[in-house]
Amino acid sequence: MTVRTRLLSLAILVAVAALCATAALGSRTATPKRGGSVTIARIEDSQSFDKTTVFQNESIWLAEQIMEPLYTVTPDGKNVKPWLATSYKVSNGGKTYTFKLRPGVKFSNGKTMTSADVKFSIDDARAQSKGWGYLDAAIKNITAPNPSTVVFNLKFTWAPFLADIALFANGIIPNKFNGETRANFYKHPVGTGPFMWDKRVVGQSVTFKRNPFYWQKGKPYLDSVTWKFVTDENTRELQLRGNQIQVDEFPPFNSIQKLQNTPGVTMTLFPSTRTDYLDMNQKYPPLADRHVRRAISHAIDRQAIIKSVLFGHGKPANSFLPPQVPFYNPNSGGLQYDIAKAKAEMAQSKYPKGFKVALLVGAGAQVEAAMGQILQSSLKQLGIDVTFNQKDTSTEFQDIQKQNYQLAFSYWTMDIADPDELVTFAVDIKGGGAHSFYTEYNNPTVVNLSHQAQRETNVAKRAQLYNKLQQIAAGDAFLGFLYYSPFRYAYSSKLHGFFVYPLGNYHLEDAWLG
Amino acid sequence: MSLTGYVARRLLHLVPVVLGVTILCFFLIHLVPGDPARTILGNQATDQRVALLRHEWGLDRPLPVQYGKFMDRVAHGDLGTSLFYNVPAGNLVLQRLPVTLWLICYGAILSVLIAVPLAVIAATRRDRLGDHAIRVVPLVGLGFPSFWIGIMLLLVFGLHLGRPFPVGGYGEGFFGHLHSMFLPALTVALAISPILIRSLRAAMLEVLDSEYITTARSKGLPERRVLTKHALRNAAGSTVSVLGVNIGFLVGGTLVIEQVFAVPGIGQLMINSIFQRDFPVVQGVTLVFGILVVLVYLATDVLHSLLDPRVRFD
Numbered sequence: 001m002t003v004r005t006r007l008l009s010l011a012i013l014v015a016v017a018a019l020c021a022t023a024a025l026g027s028r029t030a031t032p033k034r035g036g037s038v039t040i041a042r043i044e045d046s047q048s049f050d051k052t053t054v055f056q057n058e059s060i061w062l063a064e065q066i067m068e069p070l071y072t073v074t075p076d077g078k079n080v081k082p083w084l085a086t087s088y089k090v091s092n093g094g095k096t097y098t099f100k101l102r103p104g105v106k107f108s109n110g111k112t113m114t115s116a117d118v119k120f121s122i123d124d125a126r127a128q129s130k131g132w133g134y135l136d137a138a139i140k141n142i143t144a145p146n147p148s149t150v151v152f153n154l155k156f157t158w159a160p161f162l163a164d165i166a167l168f169a170n171g172i173i174p175n176k177f178n179g180e181t182r183a184n185f186y187k188h189p190v191g192t193g194p195f196m197w198d199k200r201v202v203g204q205s206v207t208f209k210r211n212p213f214y215w216q217k218g219k220p221y222l223d224s225v226t227w228k229f230v231t232d233e234n235t236r237e238l239q240l241r242g243n244q245i246q247v248d249e250f251p252p253f254n255s256i257q258k259l260q261n262t263p264g265v266t267m268t269l270f271p272s273t274r275t276d277y278l279d280m281n282q283k284y285p286p287l288a289d290r291h292v293r294r295a296i297s298h299a300i301d302r303q304a305i306i307k308s309v310l311f312g313h314g315k316p317a318n319s320f321l322p323p324q325v326p327f328y329n330p331n332s333g334g335l336q337y338d339i340a341k342a343k344a345e346m347a348q349s350k351y352p353k354g355f356k357v358a359l360l361v362g363a364g365a366q367v368e369a370a371m372g373q374i375l376q377s378s379l380k381q382l383g384i385d386v387t388f389n390q391k392d393t394s395t396e397f398q399d400i401q402k403q404n405y406q407l408a409f410s411y412w413t414m415d416i417a418d419p420d421e422l423v424t425f426a427v428d429i430k431g432g433g434a435h436s437f438y439t440e441y442n443n444p445t446v447v448n449l450s451h452q453a454q455r456e457t458n459v460a461k462r463a464q465l466y467n468k469l470q471q472i473a474a475g476d477a478f479l480g481f482l483y484y485s486p487f488r489y490a491y492s493s494k495l496h497g498f499f500v501y502p503l504g505n506y507h508l509e510d511a512w513l514g
Numbered sequence: 515m516s517l518t519g520y521v522a523r524r525l526l527h528l529v530p531v532v533l534g535v536t537i538l539c540f541f542l543i544h545l546v547p548g549d550p551a552r553t554i555l556g557n558q559a560t561d562q563r564v565a566l567l568r569h570e571w572g573l574d575r576p577l578p579v580q581y582g583k584f585m586d587r588v589a590h591g592d593l594g595t596s597l598f599y600n601v602p603a604g605n606l607v608l609q610r611l612p613v614t615l616w617l618i619c620y621g622a623i624l625s626v627l628i629a630v631p632l633a634v635i636a637a638t639r640r641d642r643l644g645d646h647a648i649r650v651v652p653l654v655g656l657g658f659p660s661f662w663i664g665i666m667l668l669l670v671f672g673l674h675l676g677r678p679f680p681v682g683g684y685g686e687g688f689f690g691h692l693h694s695m696f697l698p699a700l701t702v703a704l705a706i707s708p709i710l711i712r713s714l715r716a717a718m719l720e721v722l723d724s725e726y727i728t729t730a731r732s733k734g735l736p737e738r739r740v741l742t743k744h745a746l747r748n749a750a751g752s753t754v755s756v757l758g759v760n761i762g763f764l765v766g767g768t769l770v771i772e773q774v775f776a777v778p779g780i781g782q783l784m785i786n787s788i789f790q791r792d793f794p795v796v797q798g799v800t801l802v803f804g805i806l807v808v809l810v811y812l813a814t815d816v817l818h819s820l821l822d823p824r825v826r827f828d
Binding site: 045048055056130183201203228229230235239241242391398399412425433 | 553555556557560563567600609774778786
């Protein structure tokens, strides 16, 4: 190559780089435009908008557009930031939190939000025994000394308190349901969020329109947002390409590459807190053997699963906590694929020659069937004979919860920016209410560590506790940690500012159509 | 027996049919494993919360007691409250019913519009190229599953060729429905037409060989009149029965088409409700299906008798 050719190539490279940088900067700094409507198509319809009792994500993510909490989760999913409150002070040895409310916040009906609304909202949320009330169990009482101050008195120091306050269930609504009954209020809820209720056709669609009193001046940019229930994934994709919808929620993994190359479509994989597991029910004697569980965990070919099921769009899980959760420890020693180690563990177990085990699989659930086949093939090398027990998804779910299974697949997504919710559910056999993720895992040291971490407000010490907890739990292999996968959204390239948080929610006040 | 008496008697038959449907449906759906409380509570389904919800819904009572309550409500025109949506199940069913009826009627009309001319052409060009083509080509269409045909129609007419039709949906207003539901209805029609064509062609051939057709022709009647007035009308009877049976089948079988075209019909509601174990909605939809099937068969018999006076009401 001559000097002249080299110079020419360098000049072209610099020009291309400059163009790319300008384009990237341009898209980031483009001025948002006001107006337009967006339709989001998803596989499930919303069940209810009673934020205090609903457990379905497709309801929760919508309710959050209307009802907002005092603090909200940061974009990385690991912390909280001020939202309807501007600050807080801790006193009384960590047992009293005093919040200052953001001035000038109004509900979509034009009424100003006061501390009375906050007190009512959270008192109501924590009273819901069949809902999310259990997450507010640390609260002793709430007082409202003046319209802009709210005081929370706790029964004991509670490290996850701020994360719990940021839970959607603790979103603020008007005092006494704005004069309505609870049931009627939640048919068309009122809040301080960027959008307000417009209409709903049950089983088909939900539409919210702009809240004219929204406290973030100039936002939201969109006039309205509609969520449509479109069960067929092919139809959702065709509707996106035909511009009948602007967002396709959760396109299948095998469509990702195609959508990434589709003109006019942006395909984004947002980091999520979703973690998939292999549940091992210790009520089945072979699975109560720690060596057997370790052998199975070592025999899971996670890369093969990620390649065949997620089409490469995932990472092997190495802890029962996902990376988007505070105190996740990537070096907790989560067992990885190693058939030699798996055989060594089996040799040390009470079942060196193997045993028969039934794997519960959802009928028609292709992902589970594919993972089951990979697992079946690996475990065969250990002498473990896996048979499939196919049930429809509803029955499968019930069987897992009633511990009427031996091996099964399950997953988790976080609702708060704190590990406590998942840790309690997964390892606290009595306190979690779920028999340790339905596995009957019971390690008193781990349970004790989780209790200590709940009360430890020193961040560094709390991190140490969770590190230790993750290490012991990984060594016990109480669950087979499978993989971490992203939230998948395909949307119109004209839609900007659309961002999905690791907890799965999104702030549509920032979205706009270009 | 007069037509009115016949219809009244057939309508009376609805009572035992409906009773049978409610008993079967109620006990079958409750015997199937799966708990609506656990489905709704998801991962947060602790035993305590499940028990609270089941008590609230009355699912902790003995099955015969629950059935008694259900029948008491049905007698008062109330199908109960959807466990998933917490709205009256009857409203959900009635809201979806017109959509499915639209799809079935539109599909039936299109299938007749496709099948009748093709069957007449095939019968009048017996064993010639046109006849063979009409007999074979639609059968190829019958061999493909409805969801595949639906997706192909969406790709071709929803995304390409100037996008004359929307990619799914029900549309707004009469003309909106007519426009939006064309592709789903065409998918229905393409599934039924081959059967209708074969049935009508065979009937036409039989009629065209009969003596009264020879007489009509020898009287100098124009061929068009012979075909429409004498041959087609007499051949249509058996085809109406075939169409009726297929429509009866479609009442419960539009699910795939509704899913592919995102049509919010009763089939889609049924499947979702089964997965959610939303007992009141499943019971309500099944009840409506049962009544509809009986009514479709009744309408078929009445139409058959009107087309062919030899058919008597007894």
